[in-house]
Structures are given as structure tokens and as C-alpha cells.
Amino acid sequence: MLTQMSGLCPLVLVLLVLCGIWVPAVSDVGDFSPCLQFFYRSCPPKGLTGTTICQRYLNQFRFATLYSRQRRSPWFSAYVYSVPAGKRPPANWKFEPQLAYPGSDGNMMLFPPGSLDQNLVDSQGVELDYINSTYSRGHINPSIHHKSNEDRMATFTLTNVVPQKAGSNDGPWETLEQHVNRTLASFCLGESYVVTGVIPYQSEERWLKNHRVAVPEYLWSTYCCPNFNHSLPSELKNAFPTYAAIGRNDRNSSQEIVPVSEKAKKEFKGYDVRRMSLEELEKVLRDRLGTEVRIFYEGCAGLD
Ligand SMILES: *[C@@H]1O[C@H](CO)[C@@H](O)[C@H](O)[C@H]1NC(C)=O
Ligand SMILES: *[C@@H]1O[C@H](CO)[C@@H](O)[C@H](O)[C@H]1NC(C)=O
Ligand SMILES: *[C@@H]1O[C@H](CO)[C@@H](O)[C@H](O)[C@H]1NC(C)=O
Numbered sequence: 198m199l200t201q202m203s204g205l206c207p208l209v210l211v212l213l214v215l216c217g218i219w220v221p222a223v224s225d226v227g228d229f230s231p232c233l234q235f236f237y238r239s240c241p242p243k244g245l246t247g248t249t250i251c252q253r254y255l256n257q258f259r260f261a262t263l264y265s266r267q268r269r270s271p272w273f274s275a276y277v278y279s280v281p282a283g284k285r286p287p288a289n290w291k292f293e294p295q296l297a298y299p300g301s302d303g304n305m306m307l308f309p310p311g312s313l314d315q316n317l318v319d320s321q322g323v324e325l326d327y328i329n330s331t332y333s334r335g336h337i338n339p340s341i342h343h344k345s346n347e348d349r350m351a352t353f354t355l356t357n358v359v360p361q362k363a364g365s366n367d368g369p370w371e372t373l374e375q376h377v378n379r380t381l382a383s384f385c386l387g388e389s390y391v392v393t394g395v396i397p398y399q400s401e402e403r404w405l406k407n408h409r410v411a412v413p414e415y416l417w418s419t420y421c422c423p424n425f426n427h428s429l430p431s432e433l434k435n436a437f438p439t440y441a442a443i444g445r446n447d448r449n450s451s452q453e454i455v456p457v458s459e460k461a462k463k464e465f466k467g468y469d470v471r472r473m474s475l476e477e478l479e480k481v482l483r484d485r486l487g488t489e490v491r492i493f494y495e496g497c498a499g500l501d
């Protein structure tokens with residue numbers, strides 16, 4: 198379900214002003230009002246602009262995405278972590294009908310078989326963009342961070358996917374997702390709010406197909422768990438209340454943001470993930486995007 202600034206109710210308006218994210222009503226940016234529960238203190242990240250999607254599946258909101266229509270891929274997805282159970286669901290890929298037809302139903306839909314309507318193809322990434330490319334479909338909100346099968350199935354929408362090299366997706370990035378899973382499952386006592394997004398190439402953007410879907414140079418992820426078990430093992434002393442990481446999606450990138458380990462297995466070499474503080478992540482985002490980015494309200498200061 199897409200939302201427009203004009204749909205703001207007064208309560209949300211007050212909230213948005215409190216979080217300091219009020220933007221002029223000229224665009225559809227910054228209004229996640231039907232799905233603010235996926236953000237710490239109901240405050241979406243500040244500093245990134247795009248089309249908001251409250252991701253709805255089987256008539257329930259599952260997570261939130263800031264989508265780039267130009268890039269035909271997300272800036273970030275935000276969700277509340279829950280300890281996973283059961284198997285990964287089959288990859289039944291879905292799309293967001295409201296990106297193509299504003300008046301349509303807000304539930305994500307399965308791609309129909311056969312050729313697709315041109316409005317749909319123009320409005321977002323489709324399966325053909327990824328088929329036979331050298332990139333896998335990288336979930337930014339991963340199915341392994343959710344308990345219910347429906348929440349897991351809802352992550353299989355291409356509006357939650359970016360072109361990701363297999364060496365990252367099946368290597369260090371997957372290891373990070375599993376590490377976050379174990380860390381939060383073991384030591385987070387309340388809600389964990391996770392936000393995962395992308396950093397574009399600085400010059401010379403890369404695309405799938407003919408300028409169809411923009412490839413990110415890096416992926417980033419961070420969580421906020423204000424209420425945690427303070428008896429932490431030494432290796433997790435810095436992991437609460439908030440922690441972050443950036444992962445390489447291109448072997449050839451320079452090493453200033455994330456250095457390359459020479460010891461990695463051949464297929465994963467050059468796809469390293471560097472763990473860091475939220476402040477370090479926000480500094481990289483500021484340098485690369487040229488704007489101040491604040492992911493969590495008051496930096497997830499830990500007052501629950
Ligand atoms: C993908 O590549 C294979 C092998 O070259 C080819 O048979 C198939 O038709 C291609 N699929 C698409 C959708 O282009
Ligand atoms: C996630 O963490 C839970 C709890 O520690 C564990 O049972 C499960 O196997 C983990 N799942 C994955 C995919 O790592
Ligand atoms: C906190 O962690 C310690 C050490 O792992 C464990 O013994 C204790 O039961 C945990 N407390 C809670 C409230 O989960």
C-alpha cells in the first residue's frame with residue numbers, strides 16, 4: 198500500500214513533527230503513517246527520500262519500504278525482528294500493484310504468468326530483470342528474521358529486493374543475517390527494529406538490463422534493541438542497544454569503506470562485511486549520499 202502526504206491524520210502529523218521529519222506536502226515522501234509500528238519510536242529514518250510503501254500481504258502490514266522509482270529498487274526496508282521458526286517458504290515473487298496503478302488494492306500480488314502489462318514493467322523491477330543477469334535477488338528484509346510463515350512470504354516481493362552478487366548473498370551477508378538472528382534471539386528482551394538498505398555507486402551507476410534496475414555498490418544494515426539482557430558475553434559488549442554493518446557488493450570496489458580479507462574463500466573474496474557502530478554507518482551514509490542521515494530516533498539512545 199502506497200501512502201500520500203495528504204492522507205496524514207493530525208496525530209501522525211504531531212508525531213512526524215516530533216521526530217523532525219516534516220517535509221513539504223509536494224511529494225509522497227516521508228509518510229509511513231499506516232505502518233509506523235515498524236520504526237523505533239514510530240520514527241522513520243531521516244535524510245532519505247523516495248516512495249513509501251507500507252508492505253501489505255494477506256490484508257496485514259508486514260514491514261515498510263522506502264522505494265526508488267528511478268532505481269526500480271528499494272532504498273531500505275524496515276521491520277521488527279522475530280525469532281524464525283520453520284522452513285524458508287518457496288520463492289513466489291510478488292509486486293506492488295499501487296506503483297503501477299495508484300487506485301488498486303494495497304496488497305502485494307503474485308506476478309501473473311506470461312507477458313506483463315507495460316504499466317507494471319515501467320513502474321518497478323520484474324523477474325525478467327534478474328533472470329540471466331549476473332546478480333541474485335537479494336532480500337533486504339530477509340525471510341529468516343521472521344517467525345510467521347506469512348511474514349516470511351511477504352519478504353518475497355521485488356520491491357524488497359536489490360541486485361546482489363551471489364558471493365555476498367550466499368557468503369558474508371548471509372553470515373551477518375545469521376549473526377544478527379542469533380544475537381537478537383539470545384539477548385534482545387523487547388522489540389528489535391531493523392533497517393537494511395543500500396549505497397549506490399558514486400559515479401557510473403550499474404544497471405540490470407537496459408537502465409532497468411540500479412545495482413547497489415554496498416548494502417548496510419542496523420538494528421535498535423533498547424531493552425536487552427545486560428549480561429552480555431565479551432564479544433557482544435558493543436552489540437547493544439544498537440549495531441550496524443556495511444557489506445561489499447562489488448569485488449572491485451576500493452577498500453576505504455570495507456577492507457577485503459585475503460583469507461576469505463575464493464567465491465566470497467571481495468564481498469566482506471564490516472561491522473561498526475551506528476554512528477560510523479551514519480557517517481559513511483552522509484559522506485556518500487551528501488546528506489545527514491539519521492536512522493533511529495535519538496540514535497536508539499536506549500531509553501525504552
Ligand atoms: C537465459 O539463458 C538461457 C541459457 O542461455 C536461455 O536458454 C534462456 O532462454 C534465457 N532466459 C531468458 C528469460 O532470457
Ligand atoms: C536463528 O536463531 C534461532 C535462535 O538462536 C535459531 O534457533 C535458528 O536456527 C537461527 N536461524 C538461522 C537461519 O540462523
Ligand atoms: C541474561 O543472560 C544470562 C547469561 O546468558 C542468562 O543466564 C539470563 O537468564 C538472561 N536473562 C534474561 C532475562 O533473559
Ligand SMILES: *[C@@H]1O[C@H](CO)[C@@H](O)[C@H](O)[C@H]1NC(C)=O
Pocket residue numbers: 447448449
Ligand atoms: C571487476 O574487474 C574485472 C577486471 O577488470 C572485470 O572483469 C569485472 O567485470 C569487474 N567486476 C565488476 C562487478 O565490475
